[in-house]
Amino acid sequence: MKKNVLEDMVTKMVLPILDNYEFELVDLEYTKEGPHFYLKVFIDKPGGITIDDCQKVSEQLSELLDEKDPIDDNYFLEVSSPGLDRPLKKDKDLEKSIGKDIEISLYKQVDGKKKYIGRLTKFDEKSILISDEKENIIEIDREIISKINLAIKF
Structure with missing residues (x-):
């Protein structure tokens, strides 16, 4: 099966x-x-x-x-339980996480990086927008995202 x-x-x-x-x-x-x-x-x-x-x-x-x-x-x-770094797989998970720090892993590099961490500001069916530590807005195409998790900061 x-x-x-x-x-x-x-x-x-x-x-x-x-x-x-x-x-x-x-x-x-x-x-x-x-x-x-x-x-x-x-x-x-x-x-x-x-x-x-x-x-x-x-x-x-x-x-x-x-x-x-x-x-x-x-x-x-x-x-x-999903743990502190729970995966965000569904739109309802993303909706609950707006304003929280997330970690995005990509299938391929974008601007030389395969991992991004930032505050989730917005999303739609095509892309995810995060704000990095310098308040730069980064838009990531959902098709190249392998996984999204809540970020753990120590």
């Missing part, structure tokens, strides 16, 4: 579980790391996710996965 088809199928399985608790699905990915496969489910809620929240979702999703058995490989199921 193709990775994206599998991820879509598991997403449809986990969404009703998350709706019961008013949790949000931040991301879901099926990956191979070394010799092992992992099904990673990242969830959130206002105020943050607890270990107990993750355990509830993990137990219920695990039962469903055992019942439906959509994954041929042996794998580890991980349910966790």
Whole structure:
């Protein structure tokens, strides 16, 4: 089964579980790391996710996965919070992050750089606008963005 088809199928399985608790699905990915496969489910809620929240979702999703058995490989199921540097994959994630510092990684270099950090000022379906530390506005074409995360500053 193709990775994206599998991820879509598991997403449809986990969404009703998350709706019961008013949790949000931040991301879901099926990956191979070394010799092992992992099904990673990242969830959130206002105020943050607890270990107990993750355990509830993990137990219920695990039962469903055992019942439906959509994954041929042996794998580890991980349910966790997205962390401080959470990925911003959907427009609603970007909307919530306007005014916050983000880190953008690119598929190819723009002006000699493949990574930009700045305050998210605006976005649309074609581009993302950030303001750097010198208040310069940088416009980045969404087609060349590989990932966007909240930036962590220490």
